[in-house]
Amino acid sequence: MIRPLLFLLVIISTECIAQDSLLYQSFIPRHAVKISPFHLLSFYPTIQLAYEVKIAKRLSFQIEGGYVINYKVNVDPEYQNKRGGKGKLELHYYMLPSTRAQLIFYGAAELYYNAVDFDRRVTREECFNTDCNQRITRQYTTKVMYREPGIGLKMGFVKYFSDFFIDINSGWAIRFISYTESENIRNFFNNDNMRWLNIPNEEDRVALAPIIGIRLGYRLK
Secondary structure, three states: OHHHHHHHHHHHHHHHHHHHHHHHHHHOOOEEEEEOHHHHHOOOOEEEEEEEEEOOOOEEEEEEEEEEOOOOOOOOOOOEEEEEEEEEEEEEEEEEEEOOOOEEEEEEEEEEEEEEEEEEEEEEEEEOOOOOOOEEEEEEEEEEEEEEEEEEEEEEEEEEEOOEEEEEEEEEEEEEEEEEOOHHHHHHHHOOOOOOOOOOOOOOEEEEEEEEEEEEEEEEO
C-alpha cells in the first residue's frame, strides 16, 4: 500500500514541476526587442532600444542603448547641439506569473551610463579700454560635458498582448552626476539671476532619485 502511494506522489510532484517550468517558459521571452518612446521627451532626448535574452529559468539579461538627438526646435543658447549616448545593463529575475492576466512580475538590478555633450553660447558686454568708456558685445561658445554613471534597483511587470507586450517598472537609483565646462562660462552663469529654475541642476553631486520605465516590446519566436 505504501509503495503505490509513494509512486503516485512522485508522479504528482513531477507533473507540478513540469507545469511550473512550462509556465515560466511561456512568460519569459527567450529573445525580445524593446523601444522606450518616453525617452524622446527627456531633457536629453534619445532614441532608446533594448534587447533582452533569457539566460536561465527565471533570469534574463538586457542591454540597452540610446542615441541623443538634437531637436531643431531647441533655441536655448545654453543647450545647443546636444549629442552623445546612453547605455544600460540590466539583470531581471522573474516571479509570480499569471495566466489569467497574461503578465509576470520581476525584480531587476541595473547599471547605466549617460554621456552627453552640448554647446553653450553666451553674449556679454565687455570694456573696450581700461577706462571702460567704450563697451563691446562679445559672444562665447564652449563645450559642456555631462556625465552620469549610476546603479539602480527596481520592480516591474511584463503584460502580454500576444507576442507584443508592455514593460513597466519603477524603483530607485544612485546617481553620480558631473558637468564639465569652461570656468569663465560657469562663473558667468552662476552670477546670472535670470537662471533661477536650475533645470537641469548642473551641480556635481551624488543623489538618490526615483526611476520609472515604460517600454513597448515584441517577443521573438
